[in-house]
Amino acid sequence: MQLDEVIESFEFLDNWEDRYRLIIDLGRELPEFPEEAKSEENRVEGCVSNVWLLHEVEKTSPPRLTFRADSDAFIVKGLIALILMAYSGRTPEEIRQTDIEGLFQRLGLEQQLTPNRRNGFFSMVERIQELADQAQAA
Secondary structure, eight states: OOHHHHHHHHHOSSHHHHHHHHHHHHHHOOOOGGGGGGGGGBOOOSSSSEEEEEEEEEEESSSEEEEEEEEEEEEHHHHHHHHHHHTTTOOHHHHHHHHHHHHHTTTHHHHHHHHHHHHHHHHHHHHHHHHHHHHHHO
């Protein structure tokens, strides 16, 4: 599923129970994450649940970053799926220009997620932006 399809589905669904189910289903579709990569080195700080993030930088010009991530919480896995749809496969410049806050608001997540989940979501975003900055500088 693409990000625009998720947004369309969200607009179509009337209640939050159905939207949560959609987010959880997105998380179930994440590719398999290697067990050995679930280490402190790959853990995202600032998340209440455990979140692990891996990235690869394609040596193209400009470079493109690909991300894989996982969590031990179902709803967080779904949020990860949204983040990966927004950022994976993009250049550092595209990552910087992505209006993730706008997406967050458009999906109505600010009213539905606890402050801890919201902070965790943006901790993942910050980590991805840091990795994009490092790839740009390399």
